[in-house]
Amino acid sequence: MAQTELTAQQMASAKEVSVAEFFEKNKHLLGYENLQKSLLTCIKEAVDNALDACEEARILPTIYVEIKRVGDTNDKFKIIIEDNGPGIVKKNIPKIFGKLLYGSKFHRLKQSRGQQGIGISAAVLYAQLTTGRPTKIYSRPSDTFTHIFELHLNTQKNEPEIVSETSVPGDGHGTRIEMDIKGKYTRGKQSVLEYLLESAIINPYATIIFLDPDNEKFEFTRVVETLPPEAKEIQPHPEGIELGILIRMLKFTQARNLRSFLSNEFSRVGGTKAGEICDVAGIDAKINPTTVTRDEAEKLLDAMQKAKLQNPPTDCLSPIGFESVEKGLKKEVIPEFVTAITRPPTVYAGRPFQIEVGIAYGGNLNKEGAIQIYRFANKMPLLYDQSACAITKAVIQTDWKRYGLNQSGGGMPSGPVAVSVHLASVWVPYTSEGKEAIASYPEIIKEIKLAIQEAARKLGAFLSARHREHMLREKASIFQRYAEDLVAALANLTEKPIAEINVSMQKMLDNKGLVVDEEAEKKEVSAEEDETEDVKRRKEYAQRDDGAEEDL
Numbered sequence: 213m214a215q216t217e218l219t220a221q222q223m224a225s226a227k228e229v230s231v232a233e234f235f236e237k238n239k240h241l242l243g244y245e246n247l248q249k250s251l252l253t254c255i256k257e258a259v260d261n262a263l264d265a266c267e268e269a270r271i272l273p274t275i276y277v278e279i280k281r282v283g284d285t286n287d288k289f290k291i292i293i294e295d296n297g298p299g300i301v302k303k304n305i306p307k308i309f310g311k312l313l314y315g316s317k318f319h320r321l322k323q324s325r326g327q328q329g330i331g332i333s334a335a336v337l338y339a340q341l342t343t344g345r346p347t348k349i350y351s352r353p354s355d356t357f358t359h360i361f362e363l364h365l366n367t368q369k370n371e372p373e374i375v376s377e378t379s380v381p382g383d384g385h386g387t388r389i390e391m392d393i394k395g396k397y398t399r400g401k402q403s404v405l406e407y408l409l410e411s412a413i414i415n416p417y418a419t420i421i422f423l424d425p426d427n428e429k430f431e432f433t434r435v436v437e438t439l440p441p442e443a444k445e446i447q448p449h450p451e452g453i454e455l456g457i458l459i460r461m462l463k464f465t466q467a468r469n470l471r472s473f474l475s476n477e478f479s480r481v482g483g484t485k486a487g488e489i490c491d492v493a494g495i496d497a498k499i500n501p502t503t504v505t506r507d508e509a510e511k512l513l514d515a516m517q518k519a520k521l522q523n524p525p526t527d528c529l530s531p532i533g534f535e536s537v538e539k540g541l542k543k544e545v546i547p548e549f550v551t552a553i554t555r556p557p558t559v560y561a562g563r564p565f566q567i568e569v570g571i572a573y574g575g576n577l578n579k580e581g582a583i584q585i586y587r588f589a590n591k592m593p594l595l596y597d598q599s600a601c602a603i604t605k606a607v608i609q610t611d612w613k614r615y616g617l618n619q620s621g622g623g624m625p626s627g628p629v630a631v632s633v634h635l636a637s638v639w640v641p642y643t644s645e646g647k648e649a650i651a652s653y654p655e656i657i658k659e660i661k662l663a664i665q666e667a668a669r670k671l672g673a674f675l676s677a678r679h680r681e682h683m684l685r686e687k688a689s690i691f692q693r694y695a696e697d698l699v700a701a702l703a704n705l706t707e708k709p710i711a712e713i714n715v716s717m718q719k720m721l722d723n724k725g726l727v728v729d730e731e732a733e734k735k736e737v738s739a740e741e742d743e744t745e746d747v748k749r750r751k752e753y754a755q756r757d758d759g760a761e762e763d764l
Contacts, residue, residue: 230367230368230369230370231312231370232311232312232337232365232366232367232368232369232370233367233368233370235312235330235334235337236337236341236367239334239337239338239341241644241645241646242330242331242334242645242646243256243645243646243647243648244334244338246396247287247394247395247396248395248396248397248398248402248403249402249596250338250342250393250394250395251279251289251291251393251395251396251397251404252402252403252404252407252595253335253338253646254291254335254338254339254391254393254395255277255279255291255293255404255407255408256407256592257331257332257334257335258291258293258332258335258389259275259277259293259407259408259411259420260325260331260592261325261331261332262275262293262295262297262387263275263325263411263415263418263591264324264325265295265297265298265387266295266296266297266298266418267439267440267442267530268298268324268442269297269298270439270442271296271297271298272417272418272419272434272437272439273295273296273297273415273417273418273419274295274296274418274419274421275293275294275295275296275418275419275420275421276292276293276294276295276421276423277291277292277293277404277408277420277421277422277423278291278292278293278422278423279291279292279397279404279423279424279425280292280425281425282392286396286397287394287395287396288343288392288393288394288395289392289393289394289395289397289425290390290391290392291389291390291391291393292388292389292390293388293389294386294387294388294389295386295387295388296385296386297385297386297387298353298354298385299351299352299353299354299385299386299387300349300351300353300387301351301353301355302351302353302355302357302359302379305349305351305359305361306361306363306372306374307372308332308333309332309333309336309347309349309361309363309372309389310333310336310363310364310365310366310371310372310373310374311333311365311370311371311372312330312333312334312337312365312370321445321446321447321448321528321563321638321639322443322444322445322446322528322638323443323528323529323530323590323636323637323638324443324590325590325591325592330645332389333365335347335391335393336363336364336365336391337365337367338393339391339392339393340364340365342393342394343392343393343394345391345392346362346363346364346375346376347362347363347364347389347390347391348360348361348362348389348390348391349361349362349363349387349388349389349390350387350388350389350390351386351387351388352382352383352384352385352386352387353385354384354385356381356382356383357379357380357381357382358379358380358381358382359377359378359379360376360377360378360379360380361374361376361377362374362375362376362377363375397424397425402595402596404422404424405422405424405430406593406595407593407595408420408422408430408432409432409544410586410588410593410595411432411592411593412432412540412543412544413540413541413543413544413545413586413632414532414537414540414586414588414591414592414593414632414634415532415540415591416434416435416436416532416536416539416540416543417434417436417437417438417439417440417532417536418432418434419431419432419433419434420432432543432544433543435539435540435542435543436535436536436539436540440530440531440532440533440536441527441530441531442530443527443528443529443530443638444525444527444528445528446479446524446525446527446528446564446638447477447478447479448477448478448479448562449478449479449480449521449523449524449559449562449563450478450480450481450513450516450517450519450521450562451517451521451559451561451562452561452562452563453478453513453516453517453562455509455510455513458509458512458513458516459506459509461473461477462501462502462504462509463502465477465501465502467501468500469497469498469499469500469501470486470490470495470496470497470498470499470500470501470504470512471483471486471487471490471497471498472486473486473501474486474489474490474516478516479524479525480521480522480523480524480525481516481519481521485519485521488519489512489515489516489519490512490515492515492518492519493508493511493512493514493515494511495508495511495512523558523559523564524559524562524563524564525564526557526564526566528564528638529557529564529565529566529636529637529638530636531554531566531568531634531636532568532591532634533554533568534552534553534554534568534570535552537552537554537568537569537570537632537634538550538551538552538570540570540632541570541572541630541632542572545572545575545576545577545630546575546576547572547573547574547575547576547577547630548573548574548575549572549573549574549671549674550570550571550572550573551570551571551667551670551671551674552568552569552570552571552632552667553568553569553663553666553667554566554567554568555567555568555569555659555662555663555666558655558659559655560653560655560656561653563637563638563639564637564638565635565636565637565638565656565659566635566636566637567633567634567635567636567656567659567660567662567663568632568633568634568636568663569631569632569633569634569660569663569664569666569667570630570631570632570667571629571630571631571632571664571667571668571670571671572629572630572632573627573628573629573671573674573675574628575628577628577629577630578628579627579628580626581626582624582625582626583607583617583624583625583626583627583629583630583631584629584630584631585598585603585604585607585630585631585632585633586630586631586632586633587601587603587604587633587649587650588632588633588634588635589634589635589637589640589642589647589650590635590636590637590640591634591636592647594647594648594649594650595648596646596648596649597643597644597648597649598649600643600649600652601643601648601649601650602649602650602651602652602653602656602657602660603633603635603650603660605652605657606633606657606660606661606664607624607625607631607633607660607664608622608623608624609622609657609661610625610661610664610665610668612625612668614668614672615668615669615671615672615675616671616672616675616676616679617629629671631664633660633663633664635650635656635660641653641656688721691721695717698717699713699714699717
C-alpha cells in the first residue's frame, strides 16, 4: 500500500516550549538523576541560597536542616530548611520559587553560589513532579509579618501558581522552606551529611544543624566570627567578550557615542584607551553605538582584545582566607597538622579567579588508600564527577613524592592526607548545569597546581621534621637500653664516680637532642585510646559506603 506524503503545512505542528517544560522532561540536567542525588540536590539548592542571602545581608549564617520520613515509606520525605537571613519581600516570593530562570544574579559579575536563577525553583518543580504537593515558604523580612505561601510551578507558562497565601504577625528575619519529595536517604559518600560537613569546612563562619530521618542530630558549629569580604560587582573585561555579546551590548546601550560606550560598560577601559581602540578599529569614536554594523563590531572586538589593558579588578571575589581554611579543616577533620594558603587573584578569559588550598595530615584521616580531596567552587562542595574535575587533575599531576607521600604511576597519592581546593570566581566554568565539576581550563589547572605545591612544601617540611624527631627518639631509646652498662664501664675505666659520669652523659644527650620523651609517648598512646563521641561520628562518616545509586 502506497504511503501518503505529508505537506509542509500538515507538518507545521511546532509550538513554543517553555523552559519549565524542558526541565520537566530533562530534570537529570539539573542534578535530579536518581533518588539519592535528588534528595541531596534539593537540600543543596536551599542551603546554598540561604548562605548567599546571609552573606549578602552581612549576617553570620545559622541554618537548620531537617529530613522527615513521610508515612511508612522509605522513599518519601519532608525536607525543612530554615535560615536567619534577611528574608524575602512578599512580592518576590512567588517568582523566586515558582519561575525558572528568575533571579538577580545572572547578569552581574561578582562571586556568588547561585548564578542562573534555576536552583530552588527546580527543587519546587521536582517536589511537584514526585509528590504533587505544593512547596510551603515562610518569609520574615523584618516588616513585622511572616508571609506564608504555598505554591506550584505552572510548567506550560513557567509561572508560579499560588495555592494559598497569608500573612501573620511575626518578628525578626529569615526564611523557612518545606517541601515533600521522593528521595533516598543514605550516609557516607555523596550524601546529605557529607555535603553539610563539607559545607561546614568551607564556610567555617556558619553554624549548620542537621536532624536526620532517624532523629540523630549533627551540629557543625562556627569557629570563625567574621564573614569573608563582600564581593563587589564589576563590569565585563574586553578580554572575556564574544562577538555576539558585543553586538547585543551595542544594540541596547544607552551611551550616546562609541567612546562613552567603551569606557562606561567595560572595566579597565578609560576615555583615552577607548579612543585608541576606535582608531585601531577604524571607527569614528563619536558615532552612535547602536549604528555599528556587524563587520564594524568584529573590527572593534579585535581592537579591544589587542589593546594593552590592565587585568579586571579583583574585589569582585570573596575568598575565605587561609586562616579560615585552616580552621575549617581543623574543626571537622581534626588533623595532626594543617596548613593553608590563598593565592593572589589571577585571570582567565578576562574573568578573575582565586585559588585557596588547605592540606591536613594525620589525626582521624584514613592511613590506608588514596588521599581525601575536598573540592569547592564559590564556597560550595562538589560531590560528583570527581575524575572529570580540574581540581582532581591538578592533584594527580602534582609530584607528591617530593613532599613525602606515596604516589605510584602518576596516580592519586596515598596516605592520611586531606586536600581542600577552593576556586573563587565571578564565573565558574562548570562542566554541567548540575555544578558537579570544574572544566579543565589550563590557566585554572596551573594555578591550582601552584597553590598545592606551595602548601605541600609546608607539609613536606613537617613530615621531614617528624621523621628526624622519630629517628632521634629511636636512637635515644637504643642508647638508653645500654646506658647503664656503658656508664659502669666508663666509671671502671676512668675511675670516676658513676654519678659524675651520669651527669656528663646527660649533658651530652641533651646537646645531641637524644632525649627519650616518655611523657610524649604516654600522651600519644592516650590520645589514640581517647575516642570521643564526636570522633566516632567522624570515623563513621569516613567509612563511606558505596552509596549505590538508584534510578528513578
